[in-house]
Amino acid sequence: MNSTARLETFSDGVFAIAATLLILEIRLPEGGSVTHGLVHAWPSYVAYATSFLTIGIIWVNHHTVLQQIGRVDRTFLFVNVVFLMIVAFSPFPTRVVAEHLRHGSKPAAFAYGLTFTLMAMSYGVMWFYAATRRRLIAEDADQRVVSGISRSFAPGWLIYGAATLSSLISAYLAVALYAAIALFYVVESSVFGRSEGD
Amino acid sequence: MNSTARLETFSDGVFAIAATLLILEIRLPEGGSVTHGLVHAWPSYVAYATSFLTIGIIWVNHHTVLQQIGRVDRTFLFVNVVFLMIVAFSPFPTRVVAEHLRHGSKPAAFAYGLTFTLMAMSYGVMWFYAATRRRLIAEDADQRVVSGISRSFAPGWLIYGAATLSSLISAYLAVALYAAIALFYVVESSVFGRSEGD
Amino acid sequence: MNSTARLETFSDGVFAIAATLLILEIRLPEGGSVTHGLVHAWPSYVAYATSFLTIGIIWVNHHTVLQQIGRVDRTFLFVNVVFLMIVAFSPFPTRVVAEHLRHGSKPAAFAYGLTFTLMAMSYGVMWFYAATRRRLIAEDADQRVVSGISRSFAPGWLIYGAATLSSLISAYLAVALYAAIALFYVVESSVFGRSEGD
Amino acid sequence: MNSTARLETFSDGVFAIAATLLILEIRLPEGGSVTHGLVHAWPSYVAYATSFLTIGIIWVNHHTVLQQIGRVDRTFLFVNVVFLMIVAFSPFPTRVVAEHLRHGSKPAAFAYGLTFTLMAMSYGVMWFYAATRRRLIAEDADQRVVSGISRSFAPGWLIYGAATLSSLISAYLAVALYAAIALFYVVESSVFGRSEGD
Numbered sequence: 001m002n003s004t005a006r007l008e009t010f011s012d013g014v015f016a017i018a019a020t021l022l023i024l025e026i027r028l029p030e031g032g033s034v035t036h037g038l039v040h041a042w043p044s045y046v047a048y049a050t051s052f053l054t055i056g057i058i059w060v061n062h063h064t065v066l067q068q069i070g071r072v073d074r075t076f077l078f079v080n081v082v083f084l085m086i087v088a089f090s091p092f093p094t095r096v097v098a099e100h101l102r103h104g105s106k107p108a109a110f111a112y113g114l115t116f117t118l119m120a121m122s123y124g125v126m127w128f129y130a131a132t133r134r135r136l137i138a139e140d141a142d143q144r145v146v147s148g149i150s151r152s153f154a155p156g157w158l159i160y161g162a163a164t165l166s167s168l169i170s171a172y173l174a175v176a177l178y179a180a181i182a183l184f185y186v187v188e189s190s191v192f193g194r195s196e197g198d
Numbered sequence: 199m200n201s202t203a204r205l206e207t208f209s210d211g212v213f214a215i216a217a218t219l220l221i222l223e224i225r226l227p228e229g230g231s232v233t234h235g236l237v238h239a240w241p242s243y244v245a246y247a248t249s250f251l252t253i254g255i256i257w258v259n260h261h262t263v264l265q266q267i268g269r270v271d272r273t274f275l276f277v278n279v280v281f282l283m284i285v286a287f288s289p290f291p292t293r294v295v296a297e298h299l300r301h302g303s304k305p306a307a308f309a310y311g312l313t314f315t316l317m318a319m320s321y322g323v324m325w326f327y328a329a330t331r332r333r334l335i336a337e338d339a340d341q342r343v344v345s346g347i348s349r350s351f352a353p354g355w356l357i358y359g360a361a362t363l364s365s366l367i368s369a370y371l372a373v374a375l376y377a378a379i380a381l382f383y384v385v386e387s388s389v390f391g392r393s394e395g396d
Numbered sequence: 397m398n399s400t401a402r403l404e405t406f407s408d409g410v411f412a413i414a415a416t417l418l419i420l421e422i423r424l425p426e427g428g429s430v431t432h433g434l435v436h437a438w439p440s441y442v443a444y445a446t447s448f449l450t451i452g453i454i455w456v457n458h459h460t461v462l463q464q465i466g467r468v469d470r471t472f473l474f475v476n477v478v479f480l481m482i483v484a485f486s487p488f489p490t491r492v493v494a495e496h497l498r499h500g501s502k503p504a505a506f507a508y509g510l511t512f513t514l515m516a517m518s519y520g521v522m523w524f525y526a527a528t529r530r531r532l533i534a535e536d537a538d539q540r541v542v543s544g545i546s547r548s549f550a551p552g553w554l555i556y557g558a559a560t561l562s563s564l565i566s567a568y569l570a571v572a573l574y575a576a577i578a579l580f581y582v583v584e585s586s587v588f589g590r591s592e593g594d
Numbered sequence: 595m596n597s598t599a600r601l602e603t604f605s606d607g608v609f610a611i612a613a614t615l616l617i618l619e620i621r622l623p624e625g626g627s628v629t630h631g632l633v634h635a636w637p638s639y640v641a642y643a644t645s646f647l648t649i650g651i652i653w654v655n656h657h658t659v660l661q662q663i664g665r666v667d668r669t670f671l672f673v674n675v676v677f678l679m680i681v682a683f684s685p686f687p688t689r690v691v692a693e694h695l696r697h698g699s700k701p702a703a704f705a706y707g708l709t710f711t712l713m714a715m716s717y718g719v720m721w722f723y724a725a726t727r728r729r730l731i732a733e734d735a736d737q738r739v740v741s742g743i744s745r746s747f748a749p750g751w752l753i754y755g756a757a758t759l760s761s762l763i764s765a766y767l768a769v770a771l772y773a774a775i776a777l778f779y780v781v782e783s784s785v786f787g788r789s790e791g792d
Contacts, residue, residue, distance in 0.1 A: 013610030016211030035305040056279035081650035107629040214409030233503040254477035412607030431701040452675035
């Protein structure tokens with residue numbers, strides 16, 4: 001197995017595990033009936049779906065990104081490890097939001113958004129390290145595709161950063177924005193991505 | 199690694215992790231002797247086995263389904279992510295049933311069945327998106343096999359939907375039906391599937 | 397990816413996850429100093445090591461077993477799912493032993509051994525289904541190797557069954573036997589298995 | 595799939611899962627505001643990052659190591675299982691440190707370092723078993739690379755052993771050393787490793 005294949009396997013493992021562990025953080029609130037608990041756990045469902053879709057989008061993009069990569073070096077591997085460290089960290093702020101969103105906790109929403117922002121930044125660093133002067137780009141990768149990915153990566157952390165700052169106004173607003181960003185990427189990719197073939 | 203291979207790896211990861219995480223939800227009831235606890239945990243064993251077999255069946259079917267798929271597009275990938283989100287969600291209702299079935303909780307049994315119904319629906323959407331006008335079907339896939347899968351997918355969510363509604367009558371009835379459906383698919387596949395070769 | 401490769405991937409996933417989840421069940425006992433807790437958690441370490449080595453041995457054997465398998469059918473896949481269901485169940489009795497061995501709980505040791513016995517039985521069923529009249533054995537598999545595996549599989553569940561019954565006399569005896577069986581397989585495979593090449 | 599490929603898959607699985615499970619051990623301290631909890635959980639962040647980076651480094655090295663291995667035997671597989679058992683054990687001392695570092699607990703820091711020391715020792719045994727008289731080294735592996743790995747492996751457990759002993763002086767010192775070792779390996783590999791190609 002070559003380097004890129006093993007990186008894919010390890011990354012896919014972390015994505016799949018982090019996404020699947022999210023559910024362990026959802027608990028019925030103590031006390032009250034089962035129905036009441038199932039209904040009042042709604043912030044948990046929102047947090048679970050937002051985090052799962054975000055990791056899912058990253059997984060799909062990662063897939064497209066790695067197709068452009070021809071070789072990996074140790075710097076790239078370690079930036080990837082830091083990126084994965086942040087992805088694997090996400091169940092923690094997800095739980096904090098799941099537990100405290102119902103009280104409109106701004107720090108919980110801020111920590112959640114900060115995690116997404118750092119995730120977007122480390123993902124961007126990884127890509128621009130590989131793409132700058134086509135350092136690790138495969139010989140046969142189309143430069144238009146590479147430039148397209150660079151363009152789509154650039155605003156990612158700014159969008160998440162702005163949404164994170166909105167948590168200072170309202171926790172609900174911020175979480176709604178995180179969910180909206182995830183849904184936007186899902187729809188955008190589905191509708192516009194189709195013509196790319198892939 | 200091509201798109202289908204990575205999708206298989208990620209999906210297999212989620213199936214394996216979701217199935218294996220189920221056990222973390224089984225706890226000895228507080229108080230009482232160890233023997234008493236081991237015996238009175240029976241709803242946990244039923245819920246564990248039902249969920250594990252259901253995910254196992256999906257895994258085996260997914261295997262057959264993906265063999266017919268020649269290529270994937272981003273829409274297919276994202277429908278798959280939503281489907282996996284529901285599979286990865288299943289440990290939560292499994293725990294709710296494991297904890298509350300002993301009191302005959304109908305909402306717990308309903309939430310459990312609703313998860314299976316949504317799982318069957320998203321799985322069906324995924325297949326019919328790929329199979330309609332052979333959109334993503336491999337060139338060399340036998341149309342009879344494709345049609346056979348379509349036929350077997352069609353009633354899935356109706357069966358789970360009906361079983362879910364039975365929880366309004368009795369939680370025990372509903373859970374018995376979920377277990378029976380899982381066992382039916384196991385036996386049916388084992389006995390009738392053998393001649394297909396595979 | 398062909399059927400055997402995917403089966404390997406899924407099985408490896410369950411083995412790796414079940415083995416790795418075991419650690420989540422180890423907790424410092426409540427109260428007392430950290431040193432006291434670390435020392436008095438010894439039954440947890442014994443249970444963790446025994447379960448991890450047992451799953452590790454199964455993984456190594458599974459590896460050898462699947463090398464003899466030329467094709468899989470749905471019956472084989474589902475027996476494998478049942479076998480994996482029991483492997484994935486093992487963190488539960490491991491925790492029960494980890495928590496209750498210090499009080500010499502015989503039911504805990506019995507449940508732990510019963511899990512190993514059922515694991516050995518379902519593993520045996522899987523193998524003998526495949527090996528009988530070389531139903532699923534690869535064309536080029538050496539019959540002496542196949543027969544050798546059959547001979548080594550035959551006594552497995554009897555050994556675990558006897559060790560399980562010993563828990564009726566003493567929980568410590570039974571757990572010592574489970575650990576000894578695991579160590580025996582490790583040593584036996586290491587020393588005698590070396591000449592097989594592999 | 596050949597033996598080395600399956601070993602890679604299983605090992606990657608354990609690395610990915612152990613690294614990702616670490617986050618489950620991070621909890622907000624009970625009581626106090628969310629902000630207070632997020633800030634006072636800093637020992638958890640340090641422990642999480644240290645363990646994740648350490649496992650990440652091992653993963654990257656393991657990758658380089660296995661590229662030199664031409665074949666595996668059962669002894670090598672079982673040493674690997676013991677090594678993985680220690681890697682998979684690491685979330686436990688990580689949690690103990692995360693919970694008790696804030697009180698400067700020396701036993702917690704000692705147990706954490708002991709785990710890293712044993713990890714380094716078993717990793718070394720694995721390598722020297724394979725490398726001695728090129729027992730399992732691939733025909734075409736460059737002896738200079740093999741010797742280079744041997745040289746870099748030799749001091750690993752001594753460095754971790756010394757850092758572990760420093761916990762007898764101060765828990766903070768020891769944990770700072772574990773983090774520094776991890777960062778050193780990250781930087782060293784990134785800067786000096788680049789010229790090696792891959």
